[in-house]
Amino acid sequence: MSANPTNGPGGITRRNFLTTVGAGAIGAAVSENALAAGKEVAPPQVTPAGRSVEVALRVNGRTHVVQAETRWTLLHVLREVIGLTGAKPGCERGECGACTVLIDGIPRYACLTLAVEVQGHDVTTLEGLMDGEKLGTVQAAFVEADAFQCGYCTPGQVMAVEGLLRANPNPSVEEIRRGVSGNLCRCGAYQHIFKAAHRAAELKAGK
Amino acid sequence: MADESKDIYYVEGTPIPETPLPGKEPPPWRETSVVGKALPRVDAYERVSGSAAYPSDVHLPNMLHGAILRCPHPHARIRRIDASAAAKLPGVRMIISGNTPEADLIWKKDPVGDMRLFEPICRFEGDVVAAVAAETPYQAWDAAHAISVDYEVLPFVADERQALKPGVPVVHPKGNVSKTDRYERGDIAQGFAAADVVLEESYRTECELHTPLEPHGCVANWDGRSLTIWESSQGVYAVQSRVAEVLKLPLARVRVIGHYMGGGFGSKLEPGKYTIIAALMAKLSGRPVRLFLTREETYLCVGNRPPTNMTVKAGVKRDGTLTALEFSVLGTGGAYTAGGTSLADWLARDLYTCPNVRTISTDVFINAGPARAFRAPGHPQGAWALEQMMDTLAEAIGMDPVQLRLKNIPSVSQAREGNPPYTSTAFKECLELGAAAFGWEKARGEARAQRASRHIRRGVGMAGGLWFAGGGRPPSTVVVKLFPDGSANLNMGASDLGTGTKTVMAMVIAEELGIKPEAVQIECADTGTTQYATPSGGSKTVPTEAPAVRNAAVQVKQKLLEMAAEALKVDAAELVYRGRDIASRQDSSKRIAVKDLEALKRQGIVVGIGYRGPNPKNMTTHPFAAQFCEVEVNMLTGELKILRFLAAQDSGRVMNRLTYGNQVIGGITMGIGLAATEQRILDTGRTGKMVNRNWHDYKLPTALDVPVDVTVLPVEPVDTAANNTGAKGLGEPATIPTAAAIANAVYHATGLRITCTPIHPQQLVQRLADRPKEG
Ligand code: FES
Numbered sequence: 001m002s003a004n005p006t007n008g009p010g011g012i013t014r015r016n017f018l019t020t021v022g023a024g025a026i027g028a029a030v031s032e033n034a035l036a037a038g039k040e041v042a043p044p045q046v047t048p049a050g051r052s053v054e055v056a057l058r059v060n061g062r063t064h065v066v067q068a069e070t071r072w073t074l075l076h077v078l079r080e081v082i083g084l085t086g087a088k089p090g091c092e093r094g095e096c097g098a099c100t101v102l103i104d105g106i107p108r109y110a111c112l113t114l115a116v117e118v119q120g121h122d123v124t125t126l127e128g129l130m131d132g133e134k135l136g137t138v139q140a141a142f143v144e145a146d147a148f149q150c151g152y153c154t155p156g157q158v159m160a161v162e163g164l165l166r167a168n169p170n171p172s173v174e175e176i177r178r179g180v181s182g183n184l185c186r187c188g189a190y191q192h193i194f195k196a197a198h199r200a201a202e203l204k205a206g207k
Numbered sequence: 208m209a210d211e212s213k214d215i216y217y218v219e220g221t222p223i224p225e226t227p228l229p230g231k232e233p234p235p236w237r238e239t240s241v242v243g244k245a246l247p248r249v250d251a252y253e254r255v256s257g258s259a260a261y262p263s264d265v266h267l268p269n270m271l272h273g274a275i276l277r278c279p280h281p282h283a284r285i286r287r288i289d290a291s292a293a294a295k296l297p298g299v300r301m302i303i304s305g306n307t308p309e310a311d312l313i314w315k316k317d318p319v320g321d322m323r324l325f326e327p328i329c330r331f332e333g334d335v336v337a338a339v340a341a342e343t344p345y346q347a348w349d350a351a352h353a354i355s356v357d358y359e360v361l362p363f364v365a366d367e368r369q370a371l372k373p374g375v376p377v378v379h380p381k382g383n384v385s386k387t388d389r390y391e392r393g394d395i396a397q398g399f400a401a402a403d404v405v406l407e408e409s410y411r412t413e414c415e416l417h418t419p420l421e422p423h424g425c426v427a428n429w430d431g432r433s434l435t436i437w438e439s440s441q442g443v444y445a446v447q448s449r450v451a452e453v454l455k456l457p458l459a460r461v462r463v464i465g466h467y468m469g470g471g472f473g474s475k476l477e478p479g480k481y482t483i484i485a486a487l488m489a490k491l492s493g494r495p496v497r498l499f500l501t502r503e504e505t506y507l508c509v510g511n512r513p514p515t516n517m518t519v520k521a522g523v524k525r526d527g528t529l530t531a532l533e534f535s536v537l538g539t540g541g542a543y544t545a546g547g548t549s550l551a552d553w554l555a556r557d558l559y560t561c562p563n564v565r566t567i568s569t570d571v572f573i574n575a576g577p578a579r580a581f582r583a584p585g586h587p588q589g590a591w592a593l594e595q596m597m598d599t600l601a602e603a604i605g606m607d608p609v610q611l612r613l614k615n616i617p618s619v620s621q622a623r624e625g626n627p628p629y630t631s632t633a634f635k636e637c638l639e640l641g642a643a644a645f646g647w648e649k650a651r652g653e654a655r656a657q658r659a660s661r662h663i664r665r666g667v668g669m670a671g672g673l674w675f676a677g678g679g680r681p682p683s684t685v686v687v688k689l690f691p692d693g694s695a696n697l698n699m700g701a702s703d704l705g706t707g708t709k710t711v712m713a714m715v716i717a718e719e720l721g722i723k724p725e726a727v728q729i730e731c732a733d734t735g736t737t738q739y740a741t742p743s744g745g746s747k748t749v750p751t752e753a754p755a756v757r758n759a760a761v762q763v764k765q766k767l768l769e770m771a772a773e774a775l776k777v778d779a780a781e782l783v784y785r786g787r788d789i790a791s792r793q794d795s796s797k798r799i800a801v802k803d804l805e806a807l808k809r810q811g812i813v814v815g816i817g818y819r820g821p822n823p824k825n826m827t828t829h830p831f832a833a834q835f836c837e838v839e840v841n842m843l844t845g846e847l848k849i850l851r852f853l854a855a856q857d858s859g860r861v862m863n864r865l866t867y868g869n870q871v872i873g874g875i876t877m878g879i880g881l882a883a884t885e886q887r888i889l890d891t892g893r894t895g896k897m898v899n900r901n902w903h904d905y906k907l908p909t910a911l912d913v914p915v916d917v918t919v920l921p922v923e924p925v926d927t928a929a930n931n932t933g934a935k936g937l938g939e940p941a942t943i944p945t946a947a948a949i950a951n952a953v954y955h956a957t958g959l960r961i962t963c964t965p966i967h968p969q970q971l972v973q974r975l976a977d978r979p980k981e982g
């Protein structure tokens with residue numbers, strides 16, 4: 001265990017939380033344009049923003065094939081096309097984290113991710129943490145610690161904590177604070193969120 | 208699946224409150240079995256699983272998406288709107304604007320004149336110009352951006368401090384003064400003459416934006432002549448009445464639903480123009496319309512905590528007796544009448560015993576978005592001034608700040624007609640118990656001892672407060688239905704903003720009926736199916752609704768007793784309700800289980816109707832608070848770190864210890880925003896536009912800005928007069944003293960009196976640099 005919260009195992013800091021969001025975009029762009037080192041680079045093909053394309057999305061373990069405009073965000077497709085409304089729009093500009101989902105296990109802002117970018121990646125939403133009707137561990141810890149008020153930031157907070165614990169099963173309070181620092185809570189329930197994250201870590205460890 | 212129907216009653220043998228005779232109000236609870244416990248929320252599952260449908264989640268078949276084009280200037284006349292290009296874009300189904308007949312609808316009556324839905328003159332950046340409905344939100348925005356508008360840009364004033372200067376542009380023809388309020392008691396000149404020390408200081412708080420996580424908006428759908436609106440709202444009945452008034456519809460044909468909502472803090476006490484626009488576009492297109500504002504729009508047009516410019520002059524005797532308080536405030540509600548200075552002077556009038564008080568409040572118009580109530584309107588601002596002044600006075604007479612406050616505690620509301628006593632006040636206990644639990648004296652001393660040794664300085668500060676309202680009041684009607692198996696249904700018009708209202712009400716029913724809170728199913732916030740309630744706000748929801756809910760539950764018990772009396776052939780007054788069964792007081796072999804009551808089986812349900820009774824005469828009910836904090840200031844970088852907080856709150860009886868604590872930490876978080884991070888920045892000189900209309904540039908406190916160490920200390924006076932539950936409001940008082948306490952701690956740490964919010968590094972570093980060199 002690293003004592004330095006910024007560099008701890010899976011230390012998802014506000015900074016690398018944001019960069020991981022960006023990294024997804026770059027990764028996708030690179031693979032789509034098939035840029036290979038040393039090869040002649042063809043001018044990139046631009047698909048008009050309003051053009052619909054077929055996108056296969058793997059969400060919560062199931063594949064959804066949808067028609068999506070290339071400009072549509074993952075958040076829009078999750079909510080309006082697939083019908084999963086767990087992830088919430090709070091700002092749709094990468095500031096609040098209400099839209100947080102896991103992409104390949106890492107918390108990302110679904111509002112800053114285009115649907116076309118996540119083909120071939122695993123998307124997990126709040127709904128994906130449920131075991132049938134049963135709450136997932138982090139969700140149950142949020143209930144126990146009363147880690148929300150209006151509950152609108154909560155799906156994002158839960159996903160941020162889930163992502164944190166997957167990378168760092170035993171975070172310190174500082175690591176928890178950094179782990180959720182990309183998620184605003186205007187109701188201000190932060191201290192209860194810290195407790196919930198701590199409790200979730202215990203529950204996951206079978207304590 | 209577990210057999211939940213077996214598990215309805217709370218605990219066998221749990222004492223259940225006595226049932227009063229029909230027509231009698233229940234006496235105050237002595238002991239409680241459920242109320243006051245720390246219980247998780249009854250709607251927690253829905254909120255964490257994603258199954259709670261917030262208005263922004265509502266998706267109707269065939270639904271269109273709306274977008275609003277807003278004026279980009281703080282003051283402009285619309286010469287011409289050309290939507291022809293926009294109308295041809297793919298997916299566009301409806302465009303309305305000042306060109307269409309709907310423009311003439313009267314949106315709101317204002318003392319400066321009626322406000323139309325689409326005003327030909329926009330008086331603030333963000334007033335509506337046109338609206339579009341299209342197949343997708345992307346297409347709606349494409350179209351909104353394709354509307355071309357020819358504006359005649361008018362001169363503007365965007366700084367309230369300039370608004371009354373000669374030659375400044377006027378917002379309305381009648382001039383820039385919206386309202387002037389004066390208050391006076393005693394003889395202020397005599398009061399100052401009697402003082403040993405008289406001090407005067409000016410203070411300013413910056414404008415804050417509510418920005419709840421769920422943006423403002425709604426989904427509107429017509430079913431023939433009836434309109435249904437799912438609105439993110441604090442009060443569905445308030446939305447219903449305004450929509451009905453604007454659209455000239457009978458109330459009964461406007462159904463407003465708001466089962467869940469993602470935060471409001473006062474900004475969702477009323478609907479917006481967007482509500483009417485969504486309803487109109489739905490009507491004209493014959494399709495449901497969803498219209499939610501973008502985050503940027505929520506910074507411009509759905510309210511704010513207005514800026515205040517305050518001056519306090521105070522006189523005190525050497526023994527700490529306050530002799531005179533003079534308070535003035537200049538503020539603004541923005542471009543329309545919106546209570547820009549309302550209640551900013553209340554603490555100066557009422558928090559401390561003082562015979563001679565004079566206040567003057569001047570509310571002016573500027574070309575900026577209208578204010579709306581924001582968690583304890585006026586109070587955190589007033590506390591920012593008064594509570595810093597109290598510390599300054601204490602220092603001047605060499606008294607401890609807590610002791611100075613204790614010296615001046617009133618038992619009556621001096622600012623109210625007839626000086627009514629408080630139904631309860633534990634302000635004194637909040638100060639004493641809070642100081643003791645915080646370790647006030649030790650912490651103050653230790654912080655001082657650390658001085659000069661390092662560039663990190665520690666400071667300890669505190670502040671007090673009370674909230675102008677918080678006692679609740681009629682009207683409220685609620686209905687409790689009891690089913691033969693003992694489970695119950697509560698029907699209540701009030702909204703649960705996330706404060707835990709539903710859970711508290713379930714606990715009240717559980718207390719009275721001896722059932723588990725989970726056995727109470729709640730229908731709330733729906734004008735079509737639930738009873739009338741005023742909007743949830745002003746910290747009045749629990750003290751308003753809980754007594755009504757209790758009355759309804761009591762009525763259910765009374766009816767059950769009558770049914771049992773008939774079955775057992777004894778007098779109802781001889782019977783006692785024990786939860787699972789009803790028995791004779793004298794002869795406990797005479798008893799009958801609730802589920803065996805023939806009359807109940809025949810009827811299917813028992814209905815209890817509860818009303819909120821009147822408040823006591825000649826008394827007044829208010830919550831109080833004292834908050835204590837410890838901070839660290841980096842004298843090189845100006846960074847402020849808040850290390851810990853303790854909140855001693857008198858909100859009467861604690862209804863649910865878990866949600867109570869949550870409300871208080873939320874209040875502190877919000878107060879940290881006022882103190883240290885939040886500030887609307889208008890480009891007052893060149894364009895008048897808001898430059899930080901997003902969460903990146905307008906800083907809310909994050910998880911890294913709040914202390915981990917927060918202690919919530921409920922101080923529970925027994926209040927048997929306020930209402931039949933003894934609860935007072937909590938949401939607002941929890942945020943009133945916070946910012947002032949931080950400013951006082953910063954002073955203690957640095958010796959710098961920071962009179963303007965926010966205390967951010969830029970300001971602190973400047974002030975530190977401006978200091979005269981030491982030694
Ligand atoms: S909605 Fe994605 S960060 Fe706010």
Ligand code: FES
Nearest residue numbers: 149151185186187
């Ligand atoms: S619970 Fe309301 S914003 Fe976090």
